Amino acid sequence: xxxxxxxxxxxxxxxxxxxxxxxASGFPFSSFSMSWVRQAPGKGLEWVAxxxxxxxxxxxxxxxxxxFSISRDNAKNSLYLQLNSLRAEDTxxxxxxxxxxxxxxxxxxxxxTVSS
Amino acid sequence: DVVMTQSPLSLPVTLGQxxxxxxxxxxxxxxxxxxxxxxxxxxxPGQSPRxxxxxxxxxxxxxxxxxxxxxxxxDFTLKISRVEAExxxxxxxxxxxxxxxxxxxxxxxxxx
Numbered sequence: 001x002x003x004x005x006x007x008x009x010x011x012x013x014x015x016x017x018x019x020x021x022x023x024a025s026g027f028p029f030s031s032f033s034m035s036w037v038r039q040a041p042g043k044g045l046e047w048v049a050x051x052x053x054x055x056x057x058x059x060x061x062x063x064x065x066x067x068f069s070i071s072r073d074n075a076k077n078s079l080y081l082q083l084n085s086l087r088a089e090d091t092x093x094x095x096x097x098x099x100x101x102x103x104x105x106x107x108x109x110x111x112x113t114v115s116s
Numbered sequence: 117d118v119v120m121t122q123s124p125l126s127l128p129v130t131l132g133q134x135x136x137x138x139x140x141x142x143x144x145x146x147x148x149x150x151x152x153x154x155x156x157x158x159x160x161p162g163q164s165p166r167x168x169x170x171x172x173x174x175x176x177x178x179x180x181x182x183x184x185x186x187x188x189x190x191d192f193t194l195k196i197s198r199v200e201a202e203x204x205x206x207x208x209x210x211x212x213x214x215x216x217x218x219x220x221x222x223x224x225x226x227x228x
Binding site for chain 1: 153157165166170215222
């Protein structure tokens with residue numbers, strides 16, 4: 001059974017940093033691109049970033065370019081999202097998803113709150 | 117960026133009646149290889165999104181056949197033939213053809 005379990009969320013002050021993790025299991029992790037999608041409170045879904053199977057290519061939504069960094073460790077079956085220079089508008093639940101075209105598997109999400 | 121525009125944003129439906137959601141993209145979603153990466157998701161209250169339809173019209177395993185997707189190019193539709201109580205939630209379209217990936221605003225389906 002495919003499982004994606006996010007962790008690392010929490011309360012952080014504006015300008016602060018967090019590192020989100022996604023532990024994957026039940027499938028050959030190194031064979032799949034991976035993505036992060038977020039959802040602000042009461043709002044819709046927003047694609048944030050994606051990474052190729054071998055980590056050689058990454059893509060970001062403009063609003064996070066230069067502040068967020070997606071990476072993966074295929075030996076650990078793990079996906080990461082480094083969040084720097086956080087702003088109030090980054091407050092959201094962050095979902096880990098398998099794939100970068102039409103993601104089927106989603107995690108339960110980890111909540112990030114940016115507030116002083 | 118490709119803008120995905122859904123309508124309506126709110127859809128009150130009587131149980132057993134049909135429902136239809138439109139999704140329009142600001143650019144064609146047809147790839148150079150001839151694929152069209154238009155996906156529909158359902159998000160029930162308090163849950164993660166669930167993929168219902170991929171490649172415009174292919175229903176995922178376990179998705180009831182009352183759900184169907186259609187369309188081409190820039191104009192797409194999700195239909196529910198007879199709405200059931202468990203269909204309450206927000207429905208999103210998403211394009212996977214262009215970077216950055218983009219979602220529609222969401223359509224909230226509720227029972228009248």
